[in-house]
Amino acid sequence: MNEGVLVRYLSTIEEVLLLDYGIDTARLYEEAGVKPLSGYKLSDRVPMSYSDQLWEAAFKLSDHMLGMHVGKRVRYTSFASLGHMLITSKTVGDAIKASCENTAYVGSGSFQVEETSEQLQVTYFPYQEKIPAQTCRIEASLLPFSQLGRLAAQTAIPSEVWLKREKPENADDYARMFNAPVQFSAPSNSIFWRQKSLKLHMIEANPALHQTLLKHVRKELENPFTIKAQLKELLENWFAARLPSDLSVQTAAKELGLSTRSLQRKLEDENTTFRSELLACRMQKAHSLLEETKLSVSEIATRLGYSEPAPFVRSFKKHKGLSPAQFRSAS
Helix, strand or coil: CCCCCHHHHHHHHHHHHHHHCCHHHHHHHHHHCCHHHHCCCCCCEECHHHHHHHHHHHHHHHHCCCCHHHHHHHCCCHHHHHHHHHHHCEHHHHHHHHHHHCHHCCCCCEEEECCCCEEEEEECCCCCCCCCCCCHHHHHEEEEEEEHCCEEECCCCCCEEEEECCCCCCCCHHHHHHHEECCCCCCCEEEEEEHHHHEEEECCCCCEEEEEEEHHHHHHHCCCCCCHHHHHHHHHHHHHHCCCCCCCCCHHHHHCCCCHHHHHHHHHHHHCCCCHHHHHHHHHHHHHHHHHCCHHHHHHHCCCCCCCCCHHHHHHHHHHHCCCCHHHHHC
């Protein structure tokens, strides 16, 4: 199954910060300490740790309504192929269930569906018990279901919404945005639909196209988000944040939620090692710093986690065929 969060979905956070809060994206990434999403393709995925840092930074720069604003601005196109597959479903119920079954495509948690003869309940669960900006992310995940109902031939309205959070002062805004009564301090984070709403047809229902898109989504889910790619992203984020104190395989394994041995074994399966990936990332960063800054070789070595310049100079010369000074002069 594919791991990581879809860049196209996370780009909604950028949009919300800029349009709803007037906060420039450069400030967001400075606060998060991660590489900007503009450096990726919209179809790419980033590690969950990246998503955590971005959400946490966005929350610090905004307020408790962040999740509602993100959920409101999420469109079916935010989910790429999955979104197009959902709107071609036959009914609202089919679209909701397909969304829950394929949540891994977006990588934002999971949903549990419970259905009776009278109603359907969709409950959201974050990917782990405690996550940064948790309340906002829960709301951002549930609100798009209400938006989905508006794509039916006759608007399908949720019957009720449950949120575990305490009742905020602006509770009426939640009811207005969900277009349904909202119960706070509830036993779960859920959205409910009556069966008659689930039977409403989608405006763009297209069974043949739906099946084609479903196959495409499932095929994409089969392509693994490799541990090598996750490690590369982690290392890039480390350097963007001016490095942790310990650039070790043990630290990387902990950040990726693995034991040291599991990380080493997974990298071996992909014909690489932590040392090789660290060196490659260091050399890529060194290339940029030499071309784009006036930092001395000693300062660059320090930024890249070397205890002194000499090992950095040797590694760079072996990698590029030129010393750092020669490379800078030739650039």
